[in-house]
Amino acid sequence: MGRLSRWLRVTGRAAADLTPTVVDEFVALRREHSTSEMVARRGVGPLLRFLRGAGAAPGRGEVYCSDQVAALLVRYRGWLVDERGLASESVRCYCGQAKKFLVWLPAPLDAALAGLDSATVTAFIVDRTTAAESVWSAKALVTALRSLLRFLHVEGMITGPLTGAVPAVAGWRLAGLPRGLHRDQVAAVLGGPNTATPAGLRDHAILTVLARLGLRGAEAAALGLTDVDWHSGEIIVRGKGSTVERIPLPVEVGTALAAYLTKGRPPCSCSALFVTARAPYHALSGTAVRAVMGRACQRAGLPRLGAHRLRHTLATEVLRAGAGLAEVGQLLRHRNQLSTTVYAKVDHTALSALARPWPLPASVGNPS
Numbered sequence: 001m002g003r004l005s006r007w008l009r010v011t012g013r014a015a016a017d018l019t020p021t022v023v024d025e026f027v028a029l030r031r032e033h034s035t036s037e038m039v040a041r042r043g044v045g046p047l048l049r050f051l052r053g054a055g056a057a058p059g060r061g062e063v064y065c066s067d068q069v070a071a072l073l074v075r076y077r078g079w080l081v082d083e084r085g086l087a088s089e090s091v092r093c094y095c096g097q098a099k100k101f102l103v104w105l106p107a108p109l110d111a112a113l114a115g116l117d118s119a120t121v122t123a124f125i126v127d128r129t130t131a132a133e134s135v136w137s138a139k140a141l142v143t144a145l146r147s148l149l150r151f152l153h154v155e156g157m158i159t160g161p162l163t164g165a166v167p168a169v170a171g172w173r174l175a176g177l178p179r180g181l182h183r184d185q186v187a188a189v190l191g192g193p194n195t196a197t198p199a200g201l202r203d204h205a206i207l208t209v210l211a212r213l214g215l216r217g218a219e220a221a222a223l224g225l226t227d228v229d230w231h232s233g234e235i236i237v238r239g240k241g242s243t244v245e246r247i248p249l250p251v252e253v254g255t256a257l258a259a260y261l262t263k264g265r266p267p268c269s270c271s272a273l274f275v276t277a278r279a280p281y282h283a284l285s286g287t288a289v290r291a292v293m294g295r296a297c298q299r300a301g302l303p304r305l306g307a308h309r310l311r312h313t314l315a316t317e318v319l320r321a322g323a324g325l326a327e328v329g330q331l332l333r334h335r336n337q338l339s340t341t342v343y344a345k346v347d348h349t350a351l352s353a354l355a356r357p358w359p360l361p362a363s364v365g366n367p368s
Contacts, residue, residue: 004047077091080147097144097148113157125166126167142168142169146163146166180317181305181309186211189296189300204259204260205274206292213235214315216239217290218286220307221283224273233248245333
């Protein structure tokens with residue numbers, strides 16, 4: 001920390017300048033001048049995590065921004081939390097997408113916003129979505145930009161509402177099929193972590209929560225120690241839209257959690273249920289939960305899959321066991337029934353009653 005602080009002072013930089021490129025520059029310089037110790041980028045990892053958690057340094061993969069952009073993002077983040085009541089994961093996503101737009105605008109920022117028009121907004125979307133990784137990433141950018149434009153209009157920083165200038169992304173709801181896993185594949189994923197290690201106990205508990213309760217990755221990461229009510233056999237889940245629900249705690253999930261808490265979780269002051277395996281201990285993020293799923297798939301010999309795949313698997317298994325769509329929606333905690341109707345496509349038993357017999361030619365029934 002001392003070496004990094006002195007290097008920042010000599011080069012005229014501050015903690016806000018610690019982008020991944022700048023960190024690589026510092027590590028490369030240390031490797032050139034160090035002859036008595038091994039120098040690796042992970043050596044500054046704990047310090048970077050602390051600075052990023054405090055908002056003093058840009059996060060991993062974030063775009064460097066000016067002081068004007070940073071100050072505006074702080075106000076925008078407060079508006080999302082206080083006025084809109086969004087969850088922390090949604091706030092993080094919206095702010096990350098908003099930063100792309102604000103950095104794209106020419107300096108100074110206040111003058112660019114004062115002269116912002118619909119043509120500029122549309123040009124940004126066209127420029128950024130042509131190379132988008134998927135339809136969903138483009139939709140996330142469009143949704144976040146509309147939210148930012150509403151905030152700027154409320155704050156009086158733009159002359160009029162420009163949300164209508166944001167073009168829609170072509171995409172059809174319920175067009176695909178929920179892709180679940182077979183039971184033996186789920187068993188292989190759950191058996192992937194090495195439960196002889198503390199990290200393996202944690203990963204096994206996370207995967208069990210995802211597979212048996214159908215939680216989203218961010219919901220599993222947001223679980224706290226006090227969210228598990230051992231006496232009543234329930235667990236509190238904080239879902240989308242700041243919803244808080246109590247769901248039953250199955251024996252298999254409780255056993256996995258108890259094994260992690262008694263044998264794998266390090267003693268620390270962090271209130272999160274799932275924490276890092278190395279000090280300084282802090283709560284896992286939704287990205288870390290997805291990484292746990294990815295490692296388990298690799299050990300099970302499966303392609304790298306997202307944590308949501310276990311949620312789809314639970315829903316399809318329950319539906320095929322005879323449950324109705326309403327029960328599946330309750331299990332997945334869907335606020336809109338339309339989100340559950342996509343699972344009707346995989347209910348082959350119910351769909352078979354709607355299939356009409358294929359008409360056969362008369363010659364088939366009468367050989368003569």
